[in-house]
Amino acid sequence: MRRYDAIVCDIDGCLSPEHSGPMDAGALSRIAAYNLGAQESGDRPVLTLCSGRPQPFAEAMCRLIGNRTLPIVCENGVWLYDPAANEYVMDPAITPEQLEMIAEATRWVRRELGPRGVTIQPGKAASISLYHADTAILRSLTPLIESTFAREGWPLRVSMTWLYINCDLVHISKSSGVRRLIACTGLDGARLAGIGDTTSDLAIREHVAWFACPSNAQDELKQRADFVAKQPEADGVLEILARL
Ligand SMILES: [Mg+2]
Incomplete structure (x- = not known):
């Protein structure tokens, strides 16, 4: 048993x-x-x-x-x-409006962080995972990402894993x-x-x-x-x- x-x-x-x-x-x-x-x-x-x-x-x-x-x-x-x-x-619990917000946040990441060497992990549908070959540089971008999400009113939780920054819907x-x-x-x-x-x-x-x-x-x-x-x-x- x-x-x-x-x-x-x-x-x-x-x-x-x-x-x-x-x-x-x-x-x-x-x-x-x-x-x-x-x-x-x-x-x-x-x-x-x-x-x-x-x-x-x-x-x-x-x-x-x-x-x-x-x-x-x-x-x-x-x-x-x-x-x-x-x-x-x-x-x-994920709404169409939230999916559109994720797409908007993804466009911001590509525009603002792409030139700094940040890439987005392929395959995610309602969240964003950011990668940089130099993890210290990635980590240093956390305050900018958090302040931008707060200013834009995007309800995304920002958390650092070993190698990625995960941006997930707060709920x-x-x-x-x-x-x-x-x-x-x-x-x-x-x-x-x-x-x-x-x-x-x-x-x-x-x-x-x-x-x-x-x-x-x-x-x-x-x-x-x-x-x-x-x-x-x-x-x-x-x-x-x-x-x-
Ligand atoms: Mg694990």
């Missing part, structure tokens, strides 16, 4: 490296084997995803890890993608995404586990009964975890799955 029904897992820093290098295909195939067994026998929790990554990247990861039954949260809560139905559902987050996941599946938070590596994953932590981190996680998050793996990234996730 399984103690938990599902595990909500971040992608970057948990299943794949933060940098743009190769993924550990061996570890991911072992996670897929785990997941296929979970869905066939129902003896262990199914691993699903909650990520800031754009839907196409997250969908590819969902299929790679063999999850064919549980929806995943993509783009920091903008999308739920259901692999069983091949269905993409944007959070209905959309990993937390709102996990709430939708729970609502559409009928999963019980008392029977959910979670895995994350940065403080943005506190949004997963708040909805699950048991939370774990790979060894590369931020200290602040490790302090909130029930278990910290000895191994980093995907090997750490395998260690966590064995624990569960």
Whole structure:
């Protein structure tokens, strides 16, 4: 009998490296084997995803890890993608006016920050992720971005990840995404586990009964975890799955 029904897992820093290098295909195939067994026998929790990554990247990861039954949260809560139905559902709390505002903010980024070497991560639909080859330069632009959004009245939350600045609608987050996941599946938070590596994953932590981190996680998050793996990234996730 399984103690938990599902595990909500971040992608970057948990299943794949933060940098743009190769993924550990061996570890991911072992996670897929785990997941296929979970869905066939129902003896262990199914691993699903909650990520800031754009839907196409997250969908590819969902299929790679063999999850064919549980929806995943993509783009920091903008999308739920259901692999069983091949269905993409944007959070209905996002209005057409807000999508137009995102487009306007995107045009401002291209015009004002593009010449400074900032690029926009492709594939996002209702948020903007900014990248610069020099992370220190990117970080130094945060006050300009925040003050511009405030002046224009664009309700966007600005947060720095390891390598990106994420600009997300203030009412959309990993937390709102996990709430939708729970609502559409009928999963019980008392029977959910979670895995994350940065403080943005506190949004997963708040909805699950048991939370774990790979060894590369931020200290602040490790302090909130029930278990910290000895191994980093995907090997750490395998260690966590064995624990569960
Ligand atoms: Mg992460």
